Amino acid sequence: MRETREPLLDVRGLCAGYGASMVLEDVTFSMGVEAVAVVGRNGMGKTTLCDALVGFVPPRSGRVSLRGERLDGRAPERIARAGISYVPQGRRLFPSLTVDEHLSMLARRTRNKRWTPQAVYELFPRLAERKKHGGAALSGGEQQMLAVGRALLLNGHLVVMDEPSEGLAPTVVDVLVDAVHRLVDEGVAVLVVEQNLRAAVRMARRQLVMVSGRLEAEFTGDELLARPDLQHRYLGVGTEEPVGR
Numbered sequence: 001m002r003e004t005r006e007p008l009l010d011v012r013g014l015c016a017g018y019g020a021s022m023v024l025e026d027v028t029f030s031m032g033v034e035a036v037a038v039v040g041r042n043g044m045g046k047t048t049l050c051d052a053l054v055g056f057v058p059p060r061s062g063r064v065s066l067r068g069e070r071l072d073g074r075a076p077e078r079i080a081r082a083g084i085s086y087v088p089q090g091r092r093l094f095p096s097l098t099v100d101e102h103l104s105m106l107a108r109r110t111r112n113k114r115w116t117p118q119a120v121y122e123l124f125p126r127l128a129e130r131k132k133h134g135g136a137a138l139s140g141g142e143q144q145m146l147a148v149g150r151a152l153l154l155n156g157h158l159v160v161m162d163e164p165s166e167g168l169a170p171t172v173v174d175v176l177v178d179a180v181h182r183l184v185d186e187g188v189a190v191l192v193v194e195q196n197l198r199a200a201v202r203m204a205r206r207q208l209v210m211v212s213g214r215l216e217a218e219f220t221g222d223e224l225l226a227r228p229d230l231q232h233r234y235l236g237v238g239t240e241e242p243v244g245r
C-alpha cells in the first residue's frame with residue numbers, strides 16, 4: 001500500500017562537506033514525531049549532519065523537507081523559523097547573560113506559544129532555581145538544560161541535539177532523557193546525536209548508525225544493547241565491556 005502520510009522530516013540523498021572534502025554522502029532517512037538517535041564513532045560526520053540540517057553547512061546536493069516544505073539551501077535563521085531548532089555541541093551560551101536573560105531574549109519574539117520561559121522552568125525546575133545566575137556560573141548540566149530550553153522557545157517542530165549528554169553526570173543525563181520523552185509526548189520530534197550509547201538507547205528507539213558520512217544501518221536500541229558485535233563494529237565499544245541492559 002502506498003504511504004500517504006507525509007513524514008515530519010524527510011532527508012533524501014543529502015551530501016555536504018567542507019572545501020574540497022565531502023563528508024556526508026547520500027544521507028537518506030525520514031522520521032515522524034518521535035525521538036531518533038544518530039550514533040557512530042568519532043569523526044564519522046554526525047555533527048556535519050546536524051549542521052547541514054540546520055543550514056550551518058549548506059548541502060551540496062540532496063534535499064531536506066520539514067512537513068513537506070523544502071528547507072535545503074535556506075539560511076539558518078529561515079530554517080529555524082520554519083521549525084527546526086538546534087542544541088549545538090558545546091551549548092554556545094553567553095557567559096555574561098543570566099538564565100532569565102537567555103530565555104526572555106527569545107521569548108519576546110514568541111508570544112502565545114506552547115514554550116515560554118515559564119514552561120521551560122517547569123520542564124527543568126533546576127533552571128528556575130538558577131534564574132539569576134550567569135551562563136558562566138552554571139554547571140555543565142544546567143548549561144545543557146538552558147541550551148535545550150532556548151531551542152524550545154523557538155516553538156519548532158523538530159529539535160536537533162548534538163551530544164547533549166557529553167560530560168554530564170548520570171543524574172543529569174536522566175533529566176535530559178525524561179525531557180526528550182516529554183517533548184515527544186507533546187508533539188515535538190527530537191533528532192539526537194549521541195556518543196553515549198546508553199543515553200542514546202534510553203532517548204530513542206530508532207538508532208541510525210553513521211559510518212564515514214553515510215547512514216549504514218538502523219537498529220532498535222534493544223538490538224544494539226543485545227549485540228556486542230554490532231557495538232564493536234559500528235561504535236568501537238570494546239568487546240570486553242559492551243554496553244548491556
Ligand SMILES: Nc1ncnc2c1ncn2[C@@H]1O[C@H](COP(=O)(O)OP(=O)(O)OP(=O)(O)O)[C@@H](O)[C@H]1O
Pocket residue numbers: 018023040041042043044045046047048049195
Ligand atoms: N569545519 C570543518 N572543516 C573541515 N573539516 C571538518 C570541519 N568540521 C568537521 N570536519 C571533518 O569532517 C569529518 C566529520 O566530522 P564531524 O564533526 O561531523 O564528525 P562527528 O561524527 O560529529 O565526530 P565527533 O563525534 O568527533 O564530533 C571529520 O573528518 C572532520 O575532520
